[in-house]
Amino acid sequence: MKKNFVLAVLCAVICLTSCKKTTPQAAPGTETKNEAKKWTIGMSQCNLGEPWRVQMNADIKMAADQHPEISVVFKDAQNDTLRQQAQVEEFISAGVDVIIISPKEAAPLTPVVAQAYDKGIPVIVMDRRVLGDKYTCFVGADNKKIGLAAGKWIVQKLGGKGKVVELKGLMTSTPGQDRHNGFMEGIKDSQIEIVFDADMKWLEPNARKEMESALARFPEINLVYAHNDPGAHGAYLAAKAAGREKDILFVGIDGLQQEGQAYVKQGLLSASFEYPTGGKESVEAAMALLSGKTIEKEITLASRVFTKDNIDAGGEWLSE
Numbered sequence: 001m002k003k004n005f006v007l008a009v010l011c012a013v014i015c016l017t018s019c020k021k022t023t024p025q026a027a028p029g030t031e032t033k034n035e036a037k038k039w040t041i042g043m044s045q046c047n048l049g050e051p052w053r054v055q056m057n058a059d060i061k062m063a064a065d066q067h068p069e070i071s072v073v074f075k076d077a078q079n080d081t082l083r084q085q086a087q088v089e090e091f092i093s094a095g096v097d098v099i100i101i102s103p104k105e106a107a108p109l110t111p112v113v114a115q116a117y118d119k120g121i122p123v124i125v126m127d128r129r130v131l132g133d134k135y136t137c138f139v140g141a142d143n144k145k146i147g148l149a150a151g152k153w154i155v156q157k158l159g160g161k162g163k164v165v166e167l168k169g170l171m172t173s174t175p176g177q178d179r180h181n182g183f184m185e186g187i188k189d190s191q192i193e194i195v196f197d198a199d200m201k202w203l204e205p206n207a208r209k210e211m212e213s214a215l216a217r218f219p220e221i222n223l224v225y226a227h228n229d230p231g232a233h234g235a236y237l238a239a240k241a242a243g244r245e246k247d248i249l250f251v252g253i254d255g256l257q258q259e260g261q262a263y264v265k266q267g268l269l270s271a272s273f274e275y276p277t278g279g280k281e282s283v284e285a286a287m288a289l290l291s292g293k294t295i296e297k298e299i300t301l302a303s304r305v306f307t308k309d310n311i312d313a314g315g316e317w318l319s320e
């Protein structure tokens, strides 16, 4: 009898404590957290089709999660300039506190960014630039410097001469232009010859197709300089299909751990130049603005080169 009574009391205690866990009070802080979200950041990402952009959004989310007082509304423009213009307009009408944009291309997105800026909404532009100066802050690495470093690295690797294929990023976007101009500067005193070049618009399937044409036309290609790692990988696959991947070196840009760095480790790429996403820095810039601080107009991120020789040591920083 006494045993039964003790058992009943025990059951009641267990039930009460576990019931308590499922009541609304069991998630303390949730409500206070939502109420505390006093600022909204609208983020327009030009596309989420490439791993680098997925990483940028993840970096933004991770940094934003550290600040309970902000919420970030993410929009994916799916590589469509008109859609991206509309997204910024929506953010303006919604009256968000800060806009972060990584624009697909420069000229067509300049007016809408300027419109937000003129209305007093701070705009942080990431990775690809707009034209003029009607934005609050630009966050990104120096693409000209990366192109220059890639050019110099390639000159050294090829001993000053060789036949190169250049697979360019979308040339209406500023990283494509800067990675090309920097590269030309880097190879200017050498006997490197660009035998074939094409705008693969940052996309791996385009790069693969363009490389197929290059391979069909040129029996000798020493190296492919692609403006991003998906482009370099696409070129590698085309060369492999033609049985020529061992005769050609491949160099790319981005250096994501799970992409470019992995390709370097596997020996598919000879080098990958890091292009940091700037996700964390853009959230820091937004937080500074929201708390009334003034920030620099340019936040320039550092970059590293990863090769087989330095990758285990974390790559090598590009010099100033």
Ligand code: FRU
Residues within 6 Å of the ligand: 050, 052, 053, 127, 128, 169, 173, 175, 202, 227, 228, 229, 230, 253, 254, 275
């Ligand atoms: C992703 C991407 C990256 C590249 C960057 C340039 O869309 O193509 O691979 O480094 O954009 O803006």
